[in-house]
Amino acid sequence: MIILVINSGSSSLKYQVRDPDTGERLASGLIERIGDSSHGGPSNHAEALDRVTEELEATLQGKPIDAVGHRVVHGGERFSEPVLINNEIIRAIDRLNPLAPLHNPANVQGIRAIAERWPDMPQVAVFDTAFHRTLPEHAWRYAVPDELYKKYGIRRYGFHGTSFEYVTRHAAQMLGLQAADFTGIVAHLGNGASVTAVQGGRSIDTSMGFTPLEGLVMGTRSGDIDPSILLFLLREGYTEQDLDQLLNRESGLKGLTGHNDMRSIEEEGSPAGMLALDIASYRLAKYIGGYHVAVGGAQALVFTAGIGENAWRFRERVVKRLGALGVFIDDAENQKPGGAAREISTEESAFPVLVVPTDEEAAIAEATAAVVLKK
Structure with a gap:
């Protein structure tokens, strides 16, 4: 087919x-x-x-x-x-x-x-949202009046689900497990970025929410931000369109450094760039720590997508913040060029750190064939 x-x-x-x-x-x-x-x-x-x-x-x-x-x-x-x-x-x-x-x-x-x-x-x-339909209600609910959920559907949906499902299956294979037996944390890091807690092969929490704006620091998106900042800016004369442009297209790494390409930021090595990478890696490490608790102890941490697969310096920044979890990176393995799936942690690491290339198009093709053959 x-x-x-x-x-x-x-x-x-x-x-x-x-x-x-x-x-x-x-x-x-x-x-x-x-x-x-x-x-x-x-x-x-x-x-x-x-x-x-x-x-x-x-x-x-x-x-x-x-x-x-x-x-x-x-x-x-x-x-x-x-x-x-x-x-x-x-x-x-x-x-x-x-x-x-x-x-x-x-x-x-x-x-x-x-x-x-x-x-x-x-x-x-x-x-993109389908993989996250298994989130328990305590994870997808926001603490806002119930009518906002019933009338407008305001809740956590999560995104990058096709990638997460694909990478979960392949990470499980690397560990000799069925996907349904895999429990871990998967970080999809590209210009858009999110991290998901996977328990028994199912998504139980994820950093993106009602829209793809919530969560991690991204290429041009702010990620988590105090909602009162938006109210303050509205009172200062910003419009709805201004705020959308600001948070989705002018924030994140671009807002902190002037451009959103992590390779350029790392090569440039400016103080503003190093601070931006510290902010982004710190945010991700906090999510990883929280999701380690959420899944009841991860079997693996998995990096995927453009930055996750190729930016070894950023992976290093993140994992070096995880010493309290007993997670340690093997510098030689981490610095190998991207391409094949591999383990990049030391033997002493409490659980393995993996790099697993994603292939959303392959996942979509597989899913399409399965649906068509069933009809």
């Missing part, structure tokens, strides 16, 4: 073609500047898909696509697993737009573009 994996953004469309049986990547690409025809971009997602089709015809040389899997950021409370898409499912995803206004509308545009181009093609939605 050949699966086209689509990740639609508001102005971009990322794609891969995968064989879920072998894991082989048959094609990949990125269409940018959707809606910016003045700079050569396609006018909409349907036109972007036409370009994808042209590229695939040249690359696949006649191999047919059997199904399309879509990354959908927010599945709300309804979707706890991947689903075969129909009109009712599209409307349900649309209704979740207020919870993910930057992501879900673009995801739906990608789905509709496929339906217009290939009306009989099976499509599957794979939700």
Whole structure:
């Protein structure tokens, strides 16, 4: 079975073609500047898909696509697993737009573009939030009036779930365990970053909340912040749009250093950059300590995603803060170039520290194939 994996953004469309049986990547690409025809971009997602089709015809040389899997950021409370898409499912995803206004509308545009181009093609939605539907109520509830949850759905949802589920399975394999027997802490560290407490293969707590803004210090997002700061800034004349721009696009590492690329910050070595990395590593170490308690004692700490897999200096900063847990890093193993999954802790470490590359596209392809074969 050949699966086209689509990740639609508001102005971009990322794609891969995968064989879920072998894991082989048959094609990949990125269409940018959707809606910016003045700079050569396609006018909409349907036109972007036409370009994808042209590229695939040249690359696949006649191999047919059997199904399309879509990354959908927010599945709300309804979707706890991947689903075969129909009109009712599209409307349900649309209704979740207020919870993910930057992501879900673009995801739906990608789905509709496929339906217009290939009306009989099976499509599957794979939700970033689904892995976290196992959170117990004491973890997903906020201490606000109950009517805010009932009326607006204000609760912790969590994100990066497709990555967490994939990495949990592979970390368990490294330890000789079934996924259902794995208990640990998984840190997905990229420009967006979150950390999840996994107990018995299930998410029981996670740092992102109602939106992907809560939790860790990220590339451009603030992470945890005193809500009163927002009230103060509103009184000072900031608008809702100003605050959204400030917290989502101008904060985090960018707010502290002027740019959000951790490699550049490490290479530059400025005092502001070193302070930013101290703040980010301290925040993550606090979460790891708390989640060690939450899971009743972790079997492993796992780093994944772009920073987690490649930024050895940042991993070192984090793990050196975990001495009270008896966790210690092996410098030589930690400094090896990224790529393969590996253990980077010393023999004396209370539990192993692992680096496990994530592959969300492979996970989406596998999930899509499973749903289509069941129908």
